[in-house]
Amino acid sequence: MNSRKFFAIGASTALLAFGVAACGSDDSDSTSGGSDLSGDIAGAGSSAQDAAQQAWIAGFQTDNSGVNIAYDPVGSGGGREAFIAGGKTDYAGTDSPFADEELTGAEDRCKKSGGEFVQIPVYISPIAVVYNLPEVENLQLSPDTLAGIFAQDITKWNDEKIAADNPDADLPDTDITPVNRSDDSGTTANFTDYLSATAPDVWTYPPDDAWPVKGGEAAEGTSGVVEAVGAGEGTIGYADESQAGDLGIASIKIGDEYVAPSAEGSTAAADEAKENKDGEYVYSFDIDRTTTNPDAYPLILISSAAACTAYDDSATADIVKGYLTYVISADGQQAAADNAGSAPISSDLQKQLQPAIDAIGS
Amino acid sequence: MEAATGPSVWGLRGGERRLGDRLFSGAAIASGIAILTVLAGVAIFLLIQAVPALSASTDELAEGKGLVEYIAPLAFGTVLAATLAVIIAVPLAVAVALFISHIAPRALAQPLGYIVDLLAAIPSIVYGLWGIFVLGPAAVGVMKWLEDNLGFLPFFQGPASVTGRTMFVVGIVLAVMILPIISAVAREVFSQAPRRQQEGALALGATRWEMIKMTVLPFGRSAVISGSMLGLGRALGETMAVVIILSGSGGITFNLIGSGNPPTIASNIASKFPESSGIEVNELILSGLVLFAITLLVNMGARSIISRSERHAAEGKKRA
C-alpha cells in the first residue's frame, strides 16, 4: 500500500520546504529565543486537532524561536500511516488510537531508531447535538430518543418520545432531517459509540468512522454539518461544540438530568474514562458513555498524539519532547481551549501522562 | 499552389525548410508520446493500486460491501449528476452562444462573451460554496413545489430536502460550471457560420430565428456535440463542488430532490480518502479506475459521433 505514503510524504515535504524557507528568516534572531532548542519537526494527522495544533505551534515557537514545526491535517488515517512509514513525519495526531497492525507498525517504526512508541491524549472536544427548530429553545433528549432520531425511526418533531423529554415545549409537526458527516471522521466514531453504548436497543449499529445509516442528510466536514443544520428547519446533527455557532444545542439526558455540553463536563468525563495501556507509554481511554454523573458530559472526542521515545537525530527527540510537554501543560491546553474550543485535560491527567513524555530522548 | 511554383522558388531554402520541418515534427511526436506515456502511467498506476481490492474479501472492504455493491451507486451518481448537468447546460449554452454571436448588439455581445468566459475561471470550490449558501437554500421552495406538483415523476418523488443539498442543485451548479466551455466552443463556430447561407435564408423571408435554425445550428451541430462532451467530461470528474453540496447518503435512486443521493466517484474519493487506510484506499482507487473508464468511454463516444457527422459534411463537400 504505497499510494497513501506517496501522498502523505509529498504533502509533508511541501510543507517542510515551506517551513525551511520560513525558518531562514527566523534564524537571524534565534539567539534571542528562550531556549537552545533548534531544528524542524513535522506532524500529520487529525484535522479535528488542526486548530489546536496551530495554537500549540504558535505558542511553542514563540518560546523557542529556533524551532520550526509543521502540522499537516491530512486526516487521522493518513497521519497514522505517515507516522508508521517514518520518513519526515515525526509525530501524528489521531482521533482513534493505533490498533492491531497499525500498533505493531508504529512500534516497529520507533524500534528502528531504538525507541518505543508513545501515544497520549492531548485534545478533548465536547460533541454537541445541534438542531434548527426556532420554536424550541431548550431541546432535551434522552439517549433512546436521540438514537431513534438518528436511526430515522422518529421522523416528526412532535413525536411522543420527543414530547416526553420536553414536557414544556411546543413541538411543531415538522419532519426531522437528521444530518451526519459524509466523510469518515472521529466525531462520527465517538457519536456512534455514544449511541450504541447508551441506547443499545434503538441503535443497533457498531461504532464506526463512517456513518452507517443511509438516506439521511450527509454533509462534508464539521462546517458542512453546521451549515446544513443551519440551512433547513427541522434539522438535527452533531458537531464539535466550538463550531456550533448560533445553532440550538440540545441537552442530553445523563442520569436523571438533562445536561448541555461544557468544558468542565468534558474534562470530568475524560478524567472518569477508563485508562488502557497497550504499551508502557501507549495510552488510550474508554470513555464511560453511560455515566450517571450529571457533572460529566460523556459525548466527547479524545484525540491523541503519537511519537517515539527516540529518533535518529537527538535534536528531533528534544523538540518533540519539549513540544508535547507544552501541549499538555496548562498553558498549552488553555491555548487550545481559546483557539479551538477544546476542553482542557485536567492537571491530574497531565501528571499521569508526563512520564511518557519524559521518556522521549532519555 | 506550392507544387506548381515548385522547386525554383523553394529550392534555395529547401535545406532550412527541411530542418524546420524536422524540428517541428520531432517536437510534435515527442509531445504526443509524452501525453500517451502520462496517460498510460496513470492507467497503470490505477490498475496496480486497484488490484488488492479486487482480491479482498467482502468484510475487509469499506462498509462491509462487495465491490460492485460499493461502486455501482457511485458510478450511477457520477453519471446521473453529469448527465443532468449536460441536459441543463446544453440548451442554455447554445442560447447564450447564439445570443452573443447573432442576436446581441455588438456593444453588448463582447462584454457578455467575456463574462461568460470568466465563469470558467471561477474555482470549483467557489461554485460549491455558492451552491450551498445561495442556490441550495433558494432551491428548497422549488423542490418542495416539484414534489407537490410533479411528485408522480420518479425524479421528483421526494421527500424534498429542507437544506437544498440535493442532486438537483448539484446538477444546476455543474451546469453553470460547464456552461462556459460549451458556449465558448459553440459561439466560436456559430460566428463562423457561412454568411452566404445566412443571407440566403434571410432572402427567402426567414426570420432571424428561422435563419438560425436553417443555417447556423446545423453548421454548429458537431461543435455543440464536442463542446457538450468536454462539459460532460468536466462534470464527471468535478469533485470539490459536489463534495461540498451533495448530501450523498443514499444509493441508486432517480429522486433528484431528496436527502439520500448517490455520491459521485470523485466526491466520494475526496471525502473518504483522508480517513481511509489499507484495503479501503485500494478500493477508492478502483473506483477511480471506474471513473477513468467512464470518462474514456464518453470521450470515445463523442469522437465517433463527431467524426461521423464530419464525414457526413465531408461527403457533401467532396461531391460539390
Add this chain to the structure above:
Amino acid sequence: MKEDGEDLTETETPERIESPVDAPRASAAGSTSPATAEKPSADNRAKAIEVSGLSLFYGDFKAVEDVDMSIRPNKVTALIGSSGCGKTTFLRSINRMHELTPGARVEGHMTLDGADIYGPGVDPVEVRRQVGMVFQQPNPFPTMSIYENVAAGLKLNTRRIKKAQLDEVVERALRGANLWNEVKDRLNKPGSGLSGGQQQRLCIARATAVQPEVLLMDEPCSALDPVATLAVEDLIQELKKNFTIVIVTHNMQQASRASDYTAFFNLEKSGDPGRLVEMDETTAIFSNPTQKATEDYVSGRFG
C-alpha cells in the same frame, strides 16, 4: 405554362412596355393596361418597383446618391456599371438586405406596387418574402437535401403544408429552374453535391418556390461556365412571365441578351457616391445612349 412562348413575344411589344411608364403606380399594370390582349399567366405575380430620390449610406459614407428608377413588372432590368459604383448596394436595398450590414441605411423612397418598402411598421421579413434574391455565389443549404433546399422557403411561409402539395411545388420550381430532369432521381441527396451551375439553378428554384413578386439576381452567372450561363439566361426569360427580375451583371452581352431594360450606374471618381446615369430599353442603351459615359462603358471605352 404552355402558352408561355406566346406571352413572351407579346410582352415585348412596345405598347406593353410603355404602359407602366405612363401609369407607374398602377397595380399589376400589365393586366389592366391596354395591352390586356395578352393572356396573363395564372402564376403571374410580378409587381412594379418605383424608386425616387434614393441614397444609400454605409455609416457616413454615401455609396449611392439620388436614384430615381421605375422597374416594370414582367421585365428584366439589368444594372450595369463599373466596380464599386453601388449596384450590389442598390440591389440589396430593394429587399432590405442592406439592413444586415451594420451602419447601412437608406434615404428616399421605394415602393412595391405602391406599398412603401421602408414604411414604418413594414417588416423586412415580409418584404423579403415578396422580393426574393439569388446571389453571386450559389449558396444552397449544405445540410439539406435538394428537395429540402427547395422546400425550405415554403416551410417558412406556409406553416402547415401537405406533403403532396409540397412535392408538387418542389417539382414545379425545379422544372421552372430547368433542373428537374437532372436531379429528379436524387432529390434526397445533399444540395451541395451538385455542380456549380446546378447549384445556382437550385438556388433559383429555391427563390422562386416561395412565389415572390420580384426576383433580384446579383451577378448570378459570374461563377458559371458559358453553357451554364446560357441555361440561366434562358431560365430568366422563362421566369419573367411570372416575376419582375432585376439582375446585376458585368457581362455586356448578357445584359443585351437577357434584359429588357438597362440601368447604367457610374461614379465620377472613387470616394464619390455612385449615380444612376441613365436607364432605358436595353436596345436603346446599347445602340444610341444619350450619355457619353454610357456609350464609353457599353462599348468598352471606360475608366
